[in-house]
Amino acid sequence: xxxxxxxxxxxxxxxxxxxxxxxxxxxxxxxxxxxxxxxxxxxxxxxxxxxxxxxxxxxxxxxxxxxxxxxxxxxxxxxxxxxxxxxxxxxxxxxxxxxxxxxxxxxxxxxxxxxxxxxxxxxxxxxxxxxxxxxxxxxxxxxxxxxxxxxxxxxxxxxxxxxxxxxxxxxxxxxxxxxxxxxxxxxxxxxxxxxxxxxxxxxxxxxxxxxxxxxxxxxxxxxxxxxxxxxxxxxxxxxxxxxxxxxxxxxxxxxxxxxxxxxxxxxxxxxxxxxxxxxxxxxxxxxxxxxxxxxxxxxxxxxxxxxxxxxxxxxxxxxxxxxxxxxxxxxxxxxxxxxxxxxxxxxxxxxxxxxxxxxxxxxxxxxxxxxxxxxxxxxxxxxxxxxxxxxxxxxxxxxxxxxxxxxxxxxxxxxxxxxxxxxxxx
Amino acid sequence: xxxxxxxxxxxxxxxxxxxxxxxxxxxxxxxxxxxxxxxxxxxxxxxxxxxxxxxxxxxxxxxxxxxxxxxxxxxxxxxxxxxxxxxxxxxxxxxxxxxxxxxxxxxxxxxxxxxxxxxxxxxxxxxxxxxxxxxxxx
Numbered sequence: 202x203x204x205x206x207x208x209x210x211x212x213x214x215x216x217x218x219x220x221x222x223x224x225x226x227x228x229x230x231x232x233x234x235x236x237x238x239x240x241x242x243x244x245x246x247x248x249x250x251x252x253x254x255x256x257x258x259x260x261x262x263x264x265x266x267x268x269x270x271x272x273x274x275x276x277x278x279x280x281x282x283x284x285x286x287x288x289x290x291x292x293x294x295x296x297x298x299x300x301x302x303x304x305x306x307x308x309x310x311x312x313x314x315x316x317x318x319x320x321x322x323x324x325x326x327x328x329x330x331x332x333x334x335x336x337x338x339x340x341x342x343x344x345x346x347x348x349x350x351x352x353x354x355x356x357x358x359x360x361x362x363x364x365x366x367x368x369x370x371x372x373x374x375x376x377x378x379x380x381x382x383x384x385x386x387x388x389x390x391x392x393x394x395x396x397x398x399x400x401x402x403x404x405x406x407x408x409x410x411x412x413x414x415x416x417x418x419x420x421x422x423x424x425x426x427x428x429x430x431x432x433x434x435x436x437x438x439x440x441x442x443x444x445x446x447x448x449x450x451x452x453x454x455x456x457x458x459x460x461x462x463x464x465x466x467x468x469x470x471x472x473x474x475x476x477x478x479x480x481x482x483x484x485x486x487x488x489x490x491x492x493x494x495x496x497x498x499x500x501x502x503x504x505x506x507x508x509x510x511x512x513x514x515x516x517x518x519x520x521x522x523x524x525x526x527x528x529x530x531x532x533x534x535x536x537x538x539x540x541x542x543x544x545x546x547x548x549x550x551x552x553x554x555x556x557x558x559x560x561x562x563x564x565x566x567x568x569x570x571x572x573x574x575x576x577x578x579x580x581x582x583x584x585x586x587x588x589x590x591x592x593x594x595x596x597x598x599x600x601x602x603x604x605x606x607x608x609x610x611x612x613x614x615x616x617x618x619x620x621x622x623x624x625x626x627x
Numbered sequence: 628x629x630x631x632x633x634x635x636x637x638x639x640x641x642x643x644x645x646x647x648x649x650x651x652x653x654x655x656x657x658x659x660x661x662x663x664x665x666x667x668x669x670x671x672x673x674x675x676x677x678x679x680x681x682x683x684x685x686x687x688x689x690x691x692x693x694x695x696x697x698x699x700x701x702x703x704x705x706x707x708x709x710x711x712x713x714x715x716x717x718x719x720x721x722x723x724x725x726x727x728x729x730x731x732x733x734x735x736x737x738x739x740x741x742x743x744x745x746x747x748x749x750x751x752x753x754x755x756x757x758x759x760x761x762x763x764x765x
Binding site: 530531532534535538539558568569570573605606607608609610611619622624625 | 630635638641644646658659660661662663664665666667668669687688689690691692694695740
């Protein structure tokens with residue numbers, strides 16, 4: 202088998218060397234974006250597309266009861282994974298909706314108590330854009346900066362909380378740089394100040410231990426498709442006591458989900474989300490260890506073979522499957538072009554009309570030039586060591602080739618200080 | 628991203644990669660772009676002082692596939708042309724040849740700028756006055 206693959210009819214790899222054993226192209230290593238459905242999850246879902254098709258809200262016949270039973274089982278599975286009770290789980294269409302419901306719902310419900318919300322600059326757009334919208338409606342939002350390693354400074358948070366603060370929304374783990382925030386300490390601080398703590402835990406749930414009690418979390422967003430479950434389904438944990446959190450509904454009609462989120466439940470999706478949570482819980486420890494070993498192995502290979510590479514984000518507080526690396530003096534998109542039998546993500550959103558590099562990497566203090574040179578590798582359940590070897594060897598090969606082409610690399614090798622050059626920005 | 632076959636070909640087989648001696652009188656060097664913008668192009672030409680014909684051209688580019696292809700194509704096109712003929716190359720010629728998508732048009736502009744900067748550098752070194760060719764090119 203040759204490693205030529207065809208993309209839009211274009212042969213993208215010209216090498217005819219045989220593939221290493223165990224490698225099938227293309228390789229998927231973008232598991233922060235989404236994950237494939239686990240076959241065990243799919244098996245659990247299938248009956249609910251046909252045989253058990255009832256509306257979980259139909260209380261007067263067996264079709265409805267069976268659907269409701271399946272939904273309640275999923276609620277238990279999800280609650281168990283995060284240390285909650287089943288009654289505290291609200292189903293949504295995914296984490297974007299969960300984040301919107303949490304932030305808008307709390308802002309609206311507690312408006313009389315205050316209008317101040319605190320979040321951070323490296324949040325997902327589902328949080329940032331929601332906060333921006335609330336600003337237009339008269340809310341005041343503080344966007345905390347992060348330190349060079351991606352962590353917020355708790356002192357900054359402490360200083361930001363005032364008597365009008367009603368909500369702190371800080372993500373559990375970052376989707377680009379994999380950095381895990383000190384969530385338990387953030388929650389503790391919020392509880393001391395009587396402020397509700399919401400966390401977008403999409404990248405953390407199922408990957409690392411998350412416990413709403415130990416972590417002092419009041420409201421938590423999670424999603425099915427990041428944990429080998431289906432797309433289009435997510436959940437919101439809403440604390441029922443100490444403190445009891447109330448959320449103003451954003452979708453009306455029927456009063457489903459304790460009135461917080463109307464809409465006929467996506468029963469097959471919910472069953473899949475429940476199963477995905479159960480499997481993740483059982484396998485988290487072993488899988489986390491495996492991914493971390495592969496991640497560290499990959500990082501070591503890059504650092505051994507190449508100069509001017511560095512990792513982004515604090516590696517001591519890090520998701521096991523995440524590796525965000527800067528290959529300085531090589532532009533990210535051209536690197537991706539050379540490895541297009543591998544699915545990874547460029548730190549630079551170069552395909553967008555604005556050509557702006559990642560706001561997350563810039564928040565760490567990286568210059569635009571380095572942000573343009575960064576790649577996110579997202580290891581997942583179905584990546585093997587053979588995958589990691591293939592990907593790292595190929596990346597090393599393409600980076601070396603592009604550096605032969607790079608005037609910046611040549612200049613640096615000659616000892617020229619690039620910061621002293623007057624660049625003609627365009 | 629759907630790149631044209633020509634962009635992919637230049638990316639996989641860049642033409643005229645390298646470095647000419649920028650201190651030599653017959654060499655003109657153009658360095659355009661900025662690292663913060665994600666593109667830096669260096670295009671160099673070696674000009675025959677008798678004929679004003681560009682006998683050699685080399686490039687190095689930090690940038691996306693379109694930027695690499697645009698500069699690679701630029702070196703191919705300027706070779707064998709006189710200075711005046713090379714000045715007449717425009718970014719729209721490059722866009723057309725490589726079928727660049729609209730978001731990548733700035734790569735072709737950069738390549739045009741690189742050609743002009745290299746020629747400008749050569750002219751400065753050799754005390755050649757700016758000629759009417761500039762006007763012709765526009």
